[in-house]
Structures are given as structure tokens and as C-alpha cells.
Amino acid sequence: MQPFKMFLRGLALAAVMAPAAAQAENLRVLSSWSDNYAPVTEVLDPFLRKLETESDGALTLTRMGPETIPPFEQLDPVSRGLFDMLFTNGAYHYNDTAVGMALDALSGNAADLREAGIWDFVDQHYQERGLKLIAILYDLNGYHIMLKEPLTGNALEGRKIRGTPIYHAIIESLGGSPVVLPAGEIYPSLERGVVEGASWPTVGAVGFRWYEVADYMMRPTFGQVGHPVFMSLDTWNGLDAATQELISRAAEEYEAEAVENFNRLVAAEEATLEQEGMTVTELGEAHLGKLGAAWYEGAMGLAAQQNPDAIAQMDEMARKAGLTP
Structure with a gap:
């Protein structure tokens, strides 16, 4: 075979064997x-x-x-x-x-x-x-609840807490009353006392400066x-x-x-919140045992209202794999 033809054959073979771009x-x-x-x-x-x-x-x-x-x-x-x-x-x-x-x-x-x-x-x-x-x-790291006042032995009893529907079961299990508000209304609602607390992921309070209108963060987190x-x-x-x-x-x-x-x-967020004056308020023993189950059952129950068959399958798979609280 001529050298030039051998060269072309080699190029073609390399192109076939090379991973596709x-x-x-x-x-x-x-x-x-x-x-x-x-x-x-x-x-x-x-x-x-x-x-x-x-x-x-x-x-x-x-x-x-x-x-x-x-x-x-x-x-x-x-x-x-x-x-x-x-x-x-x-x-x-x-x-x-x-x-x-x-x-x-x-x-x-x-x-x-x-x-x-x-x-x-x-x-x-x-x-x-x-x-x-x-x-x-x-x-x-999950979700938490930011509060204007620390927790008491009655947890959130008598307090209005901002939370979209996924939070409602856990707020109610701790004695609070959920109030649905978009994120943009959390700051003024806390500032004016429309709500006494707000549920949100553990990341967010710094970017939205909620530490200026809430002094406490509930622990433990959930979900x-x-x-x-x-x-x-x-x-x-x-x-x-x-x-x-x-x-x-x-x-x-x-x-x-x-x-x-x-x-x-x-x-980094928690360190900044502490520097800005927010402190941890711990949930009492009487309510700790409710936290995980209330979150799971509440979130899955709400989801099942929309997609009952699919959520039933997810629940079965999660329980079998040990992925439930």
C-alpha cells in the first residue's frame, strides 16, 4: 500500500476510534x-x-x-x-x-x-x-424557622408563622398558625408584626437581610x-x-x-447571622419527636393530594430504602 494511502487509512481509523466530540x-x-x-x-x-x-x-x-x-x-x-x-x-x-x-x-x-x-x-x-x-x-441542611422572639415550652403556640403550604403541617404541629406570603413580603411582615416568624431554607436570611427583623433561628432544622x-x-x-x-x-x-x-x-451563612446578632433558640424535648414525622407526613400528604398514585409509589420506594425519617 502506498504511504499516502496508509496515512489516510490511519486518519480514518483514528476518527472512528476517537470518542465523539x-x-x-x-x-x-x-x-x-x-x-x-x-x-x-x-x-x-x-x-x-x-x-x-x-x-x-x-x-x-x-x-x-x-x-x-x-x-x-x-x-x-x-x-x-x-x-x-x-x-x-x-x-x-x-x-x-x-x-x-x-x-x-x-x-x-x-x-x-x-x-x-x-x-x-x-x-x-x-x-x-x-x-x-x-x-x-x-x-x-434543610429548613428552619426564623423568629422575632425565642421559643418557649409551648413551642410556637399562638404565633403566626409565614409558610407556604409545604410548611403548614410542621407549623401546626408546633402550635403555630401558618400565613402564606411570598418571599418579597417576609421582611416587611416581620418588621410590622404581621407574622412572628418565617419558614425558609437555612440559606437565604443573609441575602434578604431578614436578620434585621428577626433575632432568633429555631434548631434543629428539618427536611x-x-x-x-x-x-x-x-x-x-x-x-x-x-x-x-x-x-x-x-x-x-x-x-x-x-x-x-x-x-x-x-x-458561612450561620456565622454571618451570628455576627449580625441572631441567636439559636432550641426546640424543647416535648416537641422534638414530632419534627421529622410532621415534616415527612405533611409534605407527602400535601403532595398526595395532587398526585396520589405517584406519591404512593415514591413513599413505598422511600420506606423500602430507608429514606424516610
């Missing part, structure tokens, strides 16, 4: 929160950078926030392909489906959910709604905060196999990294 894509990412919510810049953005880096620049991702589409209205435009990806919380689209919200009731990390089959179950559920689950970025990342199913199906594999691998790796990012973020 990621497909060049510019993806628009919708976030349910602005930069005031620290996980946007400290958890989501590193994930987007990881995808860009590991694709050698073939993937570029542009983030947009709730100023583009309001948080509770974002699921539909992403499912219809008007945006490519979504960073959110399941409770934000409860009226469409409650399966994502039920993730916050479970115990364990994303790897545990994958092993139990729950991750794939959730993925399939959302694919039926035009979305592909890419990752579940968990803050295992865990799921931040699913979805992709429009049309966008996903339009990617080549190499790009799909790259995104799936990077996302699974980053799920573990996200837990550590959240841990660092929460530690």
Missing part, C-alpha cells in the same frame, strides 16, 4: 431565584461552568432569572422549549405536579435516590410532562431542600449521544459536589 450548543438556563439567593451563584453557576469546561467549550450556558419568567410560572415554558434548562424547587410548580416537591420530604442524598430507583422514577414522571431530569442538587435541574425534553432529544452522556456524567458527579457547596454556604 460534544455537540456545540448554546443553552438558556432559567432560574427560579435571583442572585439574592446564594445557591444561584454558589451552587448553580459552578455546575454550569463544569458543563462548559468538560465539554471543552462546546456547551455554553446563559443564565436568566425570575425577572424573565416568574418563579411559579416557569415549568411550562421550559417544557415547551422556550428555555432549555430550569433550576428550581418542586414546590414552585405544585399546581402542575407535586412529585418534585416530595423530594424535600425524603432523607438521603441524590446517590441514595439513584440507588433506590427514585431518581429514575422522578425522571420518567417529568418526561411525561416534556422535561428531562438532569440533576437533583440537595441542601441536606432537606431539593433543587432539581430540568432540561426541555425536546432540547435533550435534539442532543447527540455524546453530549447527552457528557451532561449525565457531569451532573451525577456534581450532585455530590453540590452537597459540599451547600454545607460551606450554610456554615
